[in-house]
Amino acid sequence: MATSKRTLEERLQAGTVICAEGYLFEMERRGYLQAGSFVPEVALDNPDVLKQTYRDFMLAGSDVVLAFTYNAHREKMRIIGKEDLLEPLNRSAIRLAKEVAKEHPEEEALVAGNISNTNIFDPEDPASKEQVRQMFREMVQWSKEEGVDFVNAETFYYHEEAVIALEEILRQDLPAVVTLGVMGENKMRDGLSPEESCRLLSEKGALVVGMNCFRGPDTMQPFLERIRHHVDGYVAGLPVPYRTKDDHPTFFNLPDSGCSCHLPTETTFPTSLDPLYHNRYELAEWAKEAKAIGINYIGLCCGASPAMIRAVAEATGKEAVNSTYSPDMTKHFLFGKDDSLKGHNQDYRSKA
Incomplete structure (x- = not known):
């Protein structure tokens, strides 16, 4: 078993950090999460399944075991009528992540708490802003109490909501990784460009800033280049592994010309994206490009598999524990x- 563990900042100083995200889609694909509500009840209902998924991504090269608390906030739990399970779910997800992180045979993996977009933020409504702040505050507090190494705040399409998340992480004296989910408008919904938003977040104290989710490598990379140019600190890039293009920049509206069946939703998102994957070799080429332009924190988001993460890790020069099983x-x-x-x-x- 590994006995030592460097901090996130120490690892960033030494080179590229790999982070696997995408547990939401992976749990649904494995049959342990309901598409639609997309709430990570697996942390309570099937903890061994979640541990194995954590383990699979870690051994595939992820330096971080990201606690699966995406969508595990008070509003989501209220919608499904299980608000009383909010705290137990959050604490369980983190504890399971910590157990798996200690299993790493070379160096104990980092454990990250996780908060994310709430879908209730309204820039014109002070009450919604306070509600969002309180939701973040309790989740970050639980992360602090459970002993995470840092908190990952992700998928924000409002700059101001990302700022609130950052403030609550720093309030607990924890390192912060803050990443944006940029919609098809190609800007934050409160008007800032992604690069300007990231610059401000970095100046406010985020250790790592960047982008995650929504966009595949082809439609995220141009933004990452601009962010890298505007930000002095560490930059993250975690695209989805789908073939988004300029005419369909996010996976929300990707068409499948070969589909002949009736889909339950108007688009292939979220349960009919299967034919639209990048293969692992394309993702590896993107990872090389990302590293070459100075992206320090690299991974994949919704739709990622361990084999994809391993290809990305190896492309950046890292050998995963399970590289012994590489093709x-x-x-x-x-x-x-x-x-x-x-x-x-x-x-x-x-x-x-």
Whole structure:
């Protein structure tokens, strides 16, 4: 078992930090989370499943075990009628993350608390702002009490909501990673450009700023380049692994021209995105590009799999614990060129 653990800042100073996000889609894909409500009840209902998912992403190269408390805020719990489970769910998700982080055989993984967009923030309503602040305050307080290494505040499309999140993290004297989810307008919904929002968040004390979710590599990378130019500190990039393009910059409205069935929603989002994935090699190429322009905190968001995270980690020069299982076609019956395959694979190859 690992015995030492550097801080997030120490790891950033030493090189690239890999962070796996995307538990929401992964839990739904594994059959333990309801699409639609998207509340992480798995932390209470199936803790062993959540631990294994944490473990899979960590061993695939994630330096961070991100506590699965995305959408585990008071408003979401009120909607599903389980507000009494709010605190137990948050604490359970963090405790499970800490258990898994200690299993890392080389260096204990970092554990991050997690807060996110609330979907109730209204820039014209002071009462909504206070409600959001109180929701963040209690979640960050629980994170502090449970001993996280830092708090990840993510997927904000209002700059002011991101500022409130940052203030509540700093109030607990915890390091903050703050990332934005930029909608199709290509700016924050309260008017700032993503790069200006990130610059201000960095100046206000966020250790890492950047973007996550909504956009795939192709439509996130141009923003990351501008953020990197405007921000002196560390920058994060965690796209979704879907093929978003300029005419469909987010995964909310991606079309599937090959679909012939009736979809339950107007778009492929959120449960019909399967044909629109980037493959792991495309994601690895993006990771190389991100590192080359100075992105320090790299990962993937909704839709990510452990194999994708491993490809991203390896592309940045890191060897994952489970890199021992990375693809090797030398002994594949169809593609292998190993001497032990002589005499039978040539025939397969010519007729495949």
